[in-house]
Structure formats: C-alpha cells, structure tokens
C-alpha cells in the first residue's frame with residue numbers, strides 16, 4: 001500500500017513540476033498514510049525523484065522513515081492533515097500567478113465562477129510567516145478554514161483534496177484563476193460575482209457531470 005502511495009506521490013510531484021507549477025526544486029506534496037503521511041524530500045530535482053525518496057512521518061511529524069530529509073514544509077503538511085480529516089493529499093507550489101497575487105497579500109476574488117471549486121466565495125491569502133516555521137503552518141490552517149485552497153503571503157499557494165490527483169488539479173485550477181485575475185486587472189477593475197450567483201454556481205456544480213451510480217439500461 002505504502003509502496004504504491006510512494007510512486008503516486010512522486011508521479012504527482014513530477015506532474016506538478018511538468019505543469020510549470022513548481023519551478024526548480026520548489027513546491028512539495030504529501031499524502032496521508034495509515035499512521036501518518038508521506039512527503040516529498042527536501043531540495044531534490046523532480047526528474048530524479050523515485051518512490052524510495054518519499055519520506056514517511058508519523059501523524060505528529062516524528063519517526064522519520066526513509067533515507068531522505070523531508071521537505072522543509074513538513075509541518076505545514078502535518079498541521080493541515082491534522083486539522084482537516086477530509087484532506088488526504090496536499091500540494092504546495094510557488095506557481096507564478098498565485099505567488100504574484102500573494103505578494104500583494106490579496107485573496108483571489110470571484111472574478112470567475114470556477115473560484116467556488118476552492119470551497120468559498122474567494123480564495124483567501126494566509127498571513128506571512130517564515131517558510132518551514134510552525135507559525136506558517138498555523139497561518140495556513142487558519143486561512144484555509146473549511147476551504148480547499150489558499151494563497152500564502154509572499155510565498156505561494158496550497159491546495160488539498162481527497163486524492164493526490166484532486167489536489168493537483170485544484171492547484172492547477174487556482175493558478176489559472178490567479179492568472180485570469182492578474183490579466184483582467186491589467187485592463188481595469190474586474191467585476192466580482194456576488195454571493196447569490198456563487199450559490200447558483202454551487203447548485204449547478206452539484207448537478208454537473210455523470211450520475212455517480214448511473215446504470216446502463218438492461
């Protein structure tokens with residue numbers, strides 16, 4: 001089980017990098033395990049990552065197992081997983097447009113209806129704290145609340161989900177929204193969708209796609 005998760009973790013981290021969401025060795029990914037979580041190692045080139053490089057930690061962050069040093073943001077992953085039982089995977093990036101907006105310490109407002117995918121009427125920005133610090137983990141957990149993504153002041157963004165794939169897809173979507181916000185703001189003040197419209201969008205999303213238990217006619 002853990003072997004498969006190690007490979008899935010590395011696959012997700014490489015995709016994050018290949019999508020341009022994590023330049024250089026920035027960004028990190030984690031996934032919940034039975035007794036704790038797996039997190040990507042610190043400062044390794046994504047192309048070189050192998051399943052063995054993933055570091056397993058207990059839920060409280062102790063008991064490091066593996067040959068590598070865990071990501072400097074292991075506390076961030078630990079605290080989000082502890083605060084959010086619904087989250088099983090976390091993606092943290094320094095993607096360009098999210099980081100640009102985060103440098104202004106602004107949330108991403110509802111400039112597009114897709115913002116509801118992050119769980120709120122806007123995507124909040126966590127207050128600044130030094131990278132890797134317990135304070136940063138606290139600020140991010142606070143900014144997330146019950147939401148699924150937030151920006152991190154002068155740093156980047158974080159997205160979570162029930163699976164590694166879902167967390168990565170949300171990270172890419174939030175980067176797209178940040179890019180749209182930045183581009184629209186070049187032309188003027190973007191229109192922001194109001195609460196009533198966002199409630200309609202949520203309702204529409206609940207009905208969107210294929211029925212989960214669709215049966216073929218017999």
Ligand SMILES: [Zn+2]
Pocket residue numbers: 026027073092093094131155156
């Ligand atoms: Zn970071």
